[in-house]
Amino acid sequence: MIRTAAVNLSQWTDEELILEYQSTRQRAAFEELVSRYERELFNYLKHYLGNAETAEDVFQATFLQVHLKCEQYEYGRKFRPWLYRIATNQAIDLRRKTKHFQIVSIDEPCRNEYGSASFADVISVGNVEPVDGSIRNEQAVEVREAVEKLPDTLRQVLYLVYFQGMKYNEAAESLGIPFGTIKSRLNAAVKKLNTLLTND
């Protein structure tokens, strides 16, 4: 169980916590940050890497880097983009190392006898009866596969902006690329996704 400090750290901002840890190495501040981002960052990494186990490893590696590099965190900077930048770099490193191996999770839903759905079918997902989970799963698999086929640069932006709900400027900071590039990459990602799903 993570220890709780005498002070109520849950009310501190991310930036206050990392600065506290930077200056005092108070573990409770660091642990609060890890807890705070446990679900969100894990899901980002799981989406990005397509595998829960790998996401867990990268999650741990990310916070190890936060611990090691906390001196590099600058006052006035937002913590979240900084964290995501580290996490994305860790994920990219892992992808690079394991690019010869396809990562497949046994937890992921798989194709079934209904075959693949067209984009038209997919966008009419709202009309599908809720009880028909198999079709919905199939459509999710289609979309997930299409997202996986996107180039890394486009997928990163899509994950940060759409799945993680980042602002354009936060995503730009997270990836270390210009604001305009984020906008154009997101646009390109949606177009490419549209094409992939239509062709399927």
Place this chain on the structure above:
Amino acid sequence: MNRETLLGYLMNALEDGEMSSVEQELLRQPKLREQLAELQREISPLASVNEMSDPPKYLAEKTCNKIWAAAGKDELYRGEFDTAGFNTGEDTVISMPMFAERNRISDLPSDRSDMLQAILAASPKIESANTEDVEKIVKRLKRNVPQPAVRKPVPHFYRKYDIAAAFAVGILAALLVFPALNGSTVGQKEFSMTQTPEPVAASQVLSEPEQQTAAVLDSPMELVDSGADYVPLTVPTPGRDIILGDIILGQTSDLLLSHSIDGTKNGWQNISFSTPDIANQAKIFRNK
């Protein structure tokens, strides 16, 4: 308004000001609303994969534990030995191989080594000990922990070299100091003393904690150069106390060294003390 901005609006990726300006445009332009609806249709498939799943159990705890374990190794590797870590009971650093290789107890300064040896020796007994045993152990630990002498630091000199080397250096220092005491310029690189000692009463310049000691002192004081790392001093007459105080803005603010000359010994006495903490100049008080 371009497609990228509309996408940003749909995904809530614009800043607040931009969001409201897009909304105003949407109210004014029906065509823009159609464009927005089309974009919404394009990104709607993503909703099917936008489910947040639960992270593995205790992910945060496991992560922190791994990092603290790694941090413990790292600190030990860098030789940053900190006994405070033992009090927390969080890290089992004492059993790590790195500890055995790089921070052996025998490598510690003798006082810390003795204390740790005593604690380690006593610890298995503490669990099963009754009150009397605990008192005995505590007494034993107290005996093993050297009581710090008041303001009497052991110079590094004695830690680094054995007695023979210290004696040799002491003789060398005496040879250098002797001419200086007699007004010679030899040895001034290491320290200097005023030709005419200032007749200032010690009690006027010493800080409060030292008043009691200072009361038994008398002038004169002698200036010591704070530039040298070590100041050797040769005292010709036994049976005197020497107090070294730092002078900041004309006042002695701190007592750096207190040294008693063994009155039973005759002849020259050599002492050497470190001066890096002296801010400006220091003065030596000799108690006749």
